[in-house]
């Protein structure tokens with residue numbers, strides 16, 4: 120979908136609102152205040168299209184109530200366009216460019232970007248535990264220290280860089296979070312929170328993993344120290360390709376991101392990784408499977424459905440359940 124097709128699909132606010140209502144409420148309207156399934160649309164001089172009143176709590180709501188889109192007074196079209204740009208870029212978009220493309224101030228673009236990243240985080244939570252063979256790795260992200268003659272700077276964990284934990288299932292999905300270090304006390308509960316206990320985990324030689332591995336169905340370690348990078352199926356190459364994407368995103372877009380905002384940028388990288396589309400390509404008469412990004416409209420649907428779903432999940436009692444965010448996310 121190109122920009123021209125996007126404009127045709129979403130020509131005005133009404134079209135955007137109808138699209139959002141269809142994606143957010145696929146089985147009919149749900150009151151975001153109390154979870155009630157009965158509501159009516161409001162009419163009259165003080166009402167506007169898309170404003171509903173709940174039959175249960177008598178509260179008023181629209182499709183964006185209790186979502187990141189609600190707090191700004193921006194047109195829905197601006198939000199959808201921003202999502203289009205963020206989803207379409209392979210490395211992310213800085214707020215400076217987003218502002219230019221959307222015709223808003225950088226401050227507003229920054230808010231929009233983080234609103235969308237919050238929705239992406241919601242999608243990561245909805246994935247549940249990773250299972251199968253799961254590769255675990257840590258990555259330290261941060262700027263390079265300034266060059267000083269004769270000074271050898273510390274590397275990796277000896278610096279103030281943020282520790283990012285990466286878990287990638289060989290089945291596809293990944294999770295990444297900023298964690299406060301790589302000690303057993305931090306890693307053990309975190310890994311339990313993202314990886315299913317019946318999984319096989321693959322790690323490097325980091326000491327805490329010895330004890331952590333015993334809590335899973337199996338554990339294999341790669342000995343990077345003796346230049347061992349793979350032993351048959353034992354490797355953490357998938358986690359390392361994820362780390363490479365993270366590194367590129369850091370260099371391209373979020374180079375000066377503070378530790379406070381980093382988790383949201385991680386959600387963006389994770390969302391992109393988790394929404395690929397296997398496409399068959401022919402090269403020299405041989406067909407290979409290449410991972411491409413899912414079509415924009417499909418990703419938009421996934422993003423919105425889960426996003427709003429994070430605040431608006433129907434429970435078996437008809438109430439609203441708000442899932443807890445993952446550790447550090």
Ligand SMILES: [Zn+2]
Pocket residue numbers: 150151152153154155173174175176177178
């Ligand atoms: Zn209600």
